[in-house]
Amino acid sequence: MNQLIAKRSLANNELLRSRVLTRLFSALFLFAAVLSQMALSTEKEIATLRDETAIDDQKRPAVLPKVDNSDIKKTRNYPMQPPLIPHTVRGYEVNLKVNKCMSCHSRSRTEDSQAPMVSVTHFMDRDGNFLAEISPRRYFCNQCHVTQMKTKELVENTFVDMHQLMKEKQSKNSNR
Amino acid sequence: MKKIIRLGWQTLRKPSAHFSLGFLVVGGFISGVIFWGGFNTALELTNTEEFCISCHEMESNPYAELKPTIHFSNRSGVRATCPDCHVPHKWTDKIARKMQASKEVWGKVFGTINTREKFQNLRRHLAENEWRRLKANDSLECRNCHNFDYMDFTEQSERAANQHSTSLASGEKTCIDCHKGIAHQLPDMKGVEGWN
Numbered sequence: 001m002n003q004l005i006a007k008r009s010l011a012n013n014e015l016l017r018s019r020v021l022t023r024l025f026s027a028l029f030l031f032a033a034v035l036s037q038m039a040l041s042t043e044k045e046i047a048t049l050r051d052e053t054a055i056d057d058q059k060r061p062a063v064l065p066k067v068d069n070s071d072i073k074k075t076r077n078y079p080m081q082p083p084l085i086p087h088t089v090r091g092y093e094v095n096l097k098v099n100k101c102m103s104c105h106s107r108s109r110t111e112d113s114q115a116p117m118v119s120v121t122h123f124m125d126r127d128g129n130f131l132a133e134i135s136p137r138r139y140f141c142n143q144c145h146v147t148q149m150k151t152k153e154l155v156e157n158t159f160v161d162m163h164q165l166m167k168e169k170q171s172k173n174s175n176r
Numbered sequence: 177m178k179k180i181i182r183l184g185w186q187t188l189r190k191p192s193a194h195f196s197l198g199f200l201v202v203g204g205f206i207s208g209v210i211f212w213g214g215f216n217t218a219l220e221l222t223n224t225e226e227f228c229i230s231c232h233e234m235e236s237n238p239y240a241e242l243k244p245t246i247h248f249s250n251r252s253g254v255r256a257t258c259p260d261c262h263v264p265h266k267w268t269d270k271i272a273r274k275m276q277a278s279k280e281v282w283g284k285v286f287g288t289i290n291t292r293e294k295f296q297n298l299r300r301h302l303a304e305n306e307w308r309r310l311k312a313n314d315s316l317e318c319r320n321c322h323n324f325d326y327m328d329f330t331e332q333s334e335r336a337a338n339q340h341s342t343s344l345a346s347g348e349k350t351c352i353d354c355h356k357g358i359a360h361q362l363p364d365m366k367g368v369e370g371w372n
Contacts, residue, residue, distance in 0.1 A: 069333050071334035088333075090246070091244070091358070093361060096364075097362060097364040098357070098362045098365045100357075103365075103370055103371050
């Protein structure tokens with residue numbers, strides 16, 4: 001008798017388990033379906049390199065923007081911003097053997113080149129000691145300095161200049 | 177031995193018994209033209225880019241490095257080939273350069289530069305030869321294509337116009353002083369004037 005009960009409850013258990021499992025699976029399935037639906041609807045908002053080109057189509061590549069070669073200094077957005085390079089640097093080598101940038105911007109070259117000298121911070125090692133040459137941690141110029149392309153920004157830029165922020169704050173304070 | 181030489185000399189000195197003077201003069205002229213032409217044609221054959229890069233060393237080093245530069249592909253579609261920059265147009269200069277180049281062929285045959293590493297190690301030496309040559313001839317090969325007299329500074333970038341209208345115009349500097357490494361990667365530039 002005991003065995004019988006045990007068997008039945010076992011069967012019951014099994015039934016229950018399978019039912020729970022089917023429910024769980026269908027719930028999961030539904031969830032996945034909803035998710036993928038959501039993914040589909042948001043897909044258009046995600047910018048990919050191929051945009052919405054079909055997989056068997058070749059996308060027409062965008063026109064390469066030109067580098068701004070005007071030699072006009074651009075305003076920095078904050079004092080510590082590494083300045084933009086206002087000219088082309090096509091084929092300029094910066095490696096262990098050569099540093100083309102420094103052939104104009106080094107301390108000893110600026111008279112000939114009339115280019116601005118690299119900032120004095122570039123001579124400091126990480127402990128703040130001044131070295132005779134630029135510090136190795138500043139050697140690779142294009143880690144911080146980049147050219148400006150003549151192109152529209154890909155995403156809207158919401159950067160606000162701190163002077164603008166301060167002005168707003170001041171006018172708020174004086175209104176009070 | 178002495179006899180043979182004397183015999184040969186005597187035959188050369190004797191007037192010709194079989195050919196007329198006219199034939200000899202005309203024939204000599206024609207064969208002269210053929211030899212001279214042949215020599216120059218052979219010379220011209222070595223004056224093509226195909227010849228330069230038929231050596232693996234030149235193809236996988238200077239040529240590969242030239243490809244991404246402005247002298248290989250640009251908006252105007254005018255290309256500079258190896259001889260445009262490396263071989264003088266004047267005949268005497270050309271011959272002199274060719275004799276120098278024979279050394280490079282020697283280098284090829286005996287494997288002085290048969291790997292990228294060996295080429296890199298020798299690059300400073302090779303580059304210095306070219307800088308010296310271009311400095312000595314006031315960058316003649318550059319000027320075969322780029323004529324200072326027809327440079328329009330208003331069309332140039334500000335940096336270029338500033339430098340060209342001062343140091344270049346006064347003759348104080350020549351193209352290669354400022355434009356090293358326009359066609360190939362540079363060697364270690366330690367101690368080169370203007371690179372520190």
